[in-house]
Each structure stands twice: as structure tokens, then as C-alpha cells.
Amino acid sequence: MAYECTDGGTGAGVAEPGASDSLRTFGAVVQALREHAGLSREEFGALVRFSKHTVASVEQGRRMPDRDFVERAEEALGNTGALRKAAPHLSRQAGLASWFRQWARLEATAISLYTYECRVVPGLLQTEAYARAVSLNVPPLPDPEELEERIAARMARQELLAVTRKPPTAFSFIVEQAVLERWTGGEAVTREQFDRLLGVIEGNWNVEFQVMPLRQPSHAGTDGPMRLAETPDNQWFAYSEGQQNGRLIAHAKEISLLQQRYAKLRSQALTPEDSLGLLKRLRGAL
Structure with missing residues (x-):
């Protein structure tokens, strides 16, 4: 499962990428499955061992979910396979400083x-x-x-x-x-x-x-x-x-x-x- 590198990672003045359509779509699916399961972000976060703030960032398309998030979310939300199959296709918009x-x-x-x-x-x-x-x-x-x-x-x-x-x-x-x-x-x-x-x-x-x-x-x-x-x-x-x-x-x-x-x-x-x-x-x- 590949995740695109998106950040210079040193100083503060480097432009960062915004959310892409694929991240927003993935996040919307996570949110829909979570709400269908009757879980709050805090409750879901406890199940996947990520903070509710991280859950919010993923659902809003602002964070690239890592492998652990995807696998734990699958288990917590019924093992539909939807998240696991979608994850390799996630990407961010370019949004990097031109020199990086x-x-x-x-x-x-x-x-x-x-x-x-x-x-x-x-x-x-x-x-x-x-x-x-x-x-x-x-x-x-x-x-x-x-x-x-x-x-x-x-x-x-x-x-x-x-x-x-x-x-x-x-x-x-x-x-x-x-x-x-x-x-x-x-x-x-x-x-x-x-x-x-x-x-x-x-x-x-x-x-x-x-x-x-x-x-x-x-x-x-x-x-x-x-x-x-x-x-x-x-x-x-x-x-x-x-x-x-x-x-x-x-x-x-x-x-x-x-x-x-x-x-x-x-x-x-x-x-x-x-x-x-x-x-x-x-x-x-x-």
C-alpha cells in the first residue's frame, strides 16, 4: 500500500498540500461508516487507537491515513474492504514548495x-x-x-x-x-x-x-x-x-x-x- 510523500518536513515556510478529491472522498466514506455504526469520533478513535482530532482530520480530507489507521478502521467498521481497497489510490494535490x-x-x-x-x-x-x-x-x-x-x-x-x-x-x-x-x-x-x-x-x-x-x-x-x-x-x-x-x-x-x-x-x-x-x-x- 503506497502513500505519497507530501512534505518537506524541516522549516516552517514551506507550502503544504491541500486536501485532494480522493482524500475528501475517503474521509466521507469513513465518516459515513462511523456514523452508521453509531460511533462518535471519540469512540471510534479509541477503537482505532488514534485521537479524535486525527479522526476528524482524516474525515475532513486533511490527513493522509497511514496503514494502521486503514486496517484498524476496517476492523472497527465491519471489514467491508472498502477502505482497504481505496487506500492505495489516495493522493494529495501537488501543493509543495516548488523547490521541494x-x-x-x-x-x-x-x-x-x-x-x-x-x-x-x-x-x-x-x-x-x-x-x-x-x-x-x-x-x-x-x-x-x-x-x-x-x-x-x-x-x-x-x-x-x-x-x-x-x-x-x-x-x-x-x-x-x-x-x-x-x-x-x-x-x-x-x-x-x-x-x-x-x-x-x-x-x-x-x-x-x-x-x-x-x-x-x-x-x-x-x-x-x-x-x-x-x-x-x-x-x-x-x-x-x-x-x-x-x-x-x-x-x-x-x-x-x-x-x-x-x-x-x-x-x-x-x-x-x-x-x-x-x-x-x-x-x-x-
């Missing part, structure tokens, strides 16, 4: 994805509360509808992490310790974000997570964040992003340079084991 669209298409089918981030927790690893805080921190402030669409798109994008994808994508994340200790959104948001990181690291064997320590005299990433992606036919692409712009990189020489830098960053960051230990200590201190 090509990368999003590559990322959705990549077999390897490497991310170095020095600004925020990568979008694939953000909680809903953290994504909201990031979106509200950077002017201009989005209107409420845009904010909800942005967050929904970011959460839907996290389907890429699933180990059940065929083949599952191999992820490497390197994140600056300063990003983790910034407390974006406050203590409660940070606590939840640490729990999310720990859950992904310990529960997804396809994810490697490393922390770049605060003190590292030799640092290969001082030119800023970077992403690298390997396609199913083993071609490599790269992406760099700044203020209100981004650049897809396809030139072999540039990609080779960024691969060298990423390899160096991996050797300079804490090991995955030490990174996990640091995360647990930071979480325990909250």
Missing part, C-alpha cells in the same frame, strides 16, 4: 535516505506538537487551516519509516545535540519528542540515529544541512535547503563531495549506541 517537489518524488521511493540536520529535528521524526511549534516559530504565521494541513502532511510523510515497505528504506540521521537541547515548544513538547525519537530508534531496525556532540573540534557539516537519496536503480541524488529555497543536486561530482562529507560526519558523530545513551540521559533529566 522533485526531491519529494525521489524520497518517496528511495531505498536509502541520509539526513544531516543542524536546525530542527528532521520532519520524519517530529511529533505533531513539535511540528506545530516549528511552524509557529518562524514568520509569517500560517492561518489555522494552513497550519493543520502542514502538520497533517508532515505526519503522513512518516509512513516512509515503516519497516513493512517493500523494500524498507534504510535511514541514517545525524542531528546536532544543540537541536535536541533547544527545547523547541517547551518542556512538555521536548519530552514527547524525546519519547518519539527513542521509540523510532529502538523500534525501527532500518533507522540509524547519531548525535553530533556539542563539542566537536572537527566538523564536516559546517556548510549546513544536507540530504542524500539512493533510488531503486542505485542512482544517487542530493538536496540542500536554506531560507525560502532548496536545490536538487544531480551532478555526480557534487554528490560525491556530499557523500564524502556525510561519511566524515558519521565518523565524527557519537556512535548509534552512545547517541541512544545520550538521548536517554537527556530524557531522564526532563
Whole structure:
């Protein structure tokens, strides 16, 4: 079951997609089946183990339902097969920042994805509360509808992490310790974000997570964040992003340079084991 990648996932100034006809139709069917079963959104949410707000977002066509939602909804609503058969055909409108669209298409089918981030927790690893805080921190402030669409798109994008994808994508994340200790959104948001990181690291064997320590005299990433992606036919692409712009990189020489830098960053960051230990200590201190 495929779900389209829809979100840049880093800064707040990236335009997000709106609801598509397919999402609105799917949501209307969910709502009709739920009401036919005599369930409130809160009651249905308890059955599918999602919040009533998530249920509302799906029913209103603002959120791409992930595999767990579809399967649990089928069970809760009589196993008609309608939701399961409709889910592979769901898509969002383009709605991405123009500079991110090509990368999003590559990322959705990549077999390897490497991310170095020095600004925020990568979008694939953000909680809903953290994504909201990031979106509200950077002017201009989005209107409420845009904010909800942005967050929904970011959460839907996290389907890429699933180990059940065929083949599952191999992820490497390197994140600056300063990003983790910034407390974006406050203590409660940070606590939840640490729990999310720990859950992904310990529960997804396809994810490697490393922390770049605060003190590292030799640092290969001082030119800023970077992403690298390997396609199913083993071609490599790269992406760099700044203020209100981004650049897809396809030139072999540039990609080779960024691969060298990423390899160096991996050797300079804490090991995955030490990174996990640091995360647990930071979480325990909250």
C-alpha cells in the first residue's frame, strides 16, 4: 500500500498540500461508516487507537491515513474492504514548495535516505506538537487551516519509516545535540519528542540515529544541512535547503563531495549506541 510523500518536513515556510478529491472522498466514506455504526469520533478513535482530532482530520480530507489507521478502521467498521481497497489510490494535490517537489518524488521511493540536520529535528521524526511549534516559530504565521494541513502532511510523510515497505528504506540521521537541547515548544513538547525519537530508534531496525556532540573540534557539516537519496536503480541524488529555497543536486561530482562529507560526519558523530545513551540521559533529566 503506497502513500505519497507530501512534505518537506524541516522549516516552517514551506507550502503544504491541500486536501485532494480522493482524500475528501475517503474521509466521507469513513465518516459515513462511523456514523452508521453509531460511533462518535471519540469512540471510534479509541477503537482505532488514534485521537479524535486525527479522526476528524482524516474525515475532513486533511490527513493522509497511514496503514494502521486503514486496517484498524476496517476492523472497527465491519471489514467491508472498502477502505482497504481505496487506500492505495489516495493522493494529495501537488501543493509543495516548488523547490521541494522533485526531491519529494525521489524520497518517496528511495531505498536509502541520509539526513544531516543542524536546525530542527528532521520532519520524519517530529511529533505533531513539535511540528506545530516549528511552524509557529518562524514568520509569517500560517492561518489555522494552513497550519493543520502542514502538520497533517508532515505526519503522513512518516509512513516512509515503516519497516513493512517493500523494500524498507534504510535511514541514517545525524542531528546536532544543540537541536535536541533547544527545547523547541517547551518542556512538555521536548519530552514527547524525546519519547518519539527513542521509540523510532529502538523500534525501527532500518533507522540509524547519531548525535553530533556539542563539542566537536572537527566538523564536516559546517556548510549546513544536507540530504542524500539512493533510488531503486542505485542512482544517487542530493538536496540542500536554506531560507525560502532548496536545490536538487544531480551532478555526480557534487554528490560525491556530499557523500564524502556525510561519511566524515558519521565518523565524527557519537556512535548509534552512545547517541541512544545520550538521548536517554537527556530524557531522564526532563
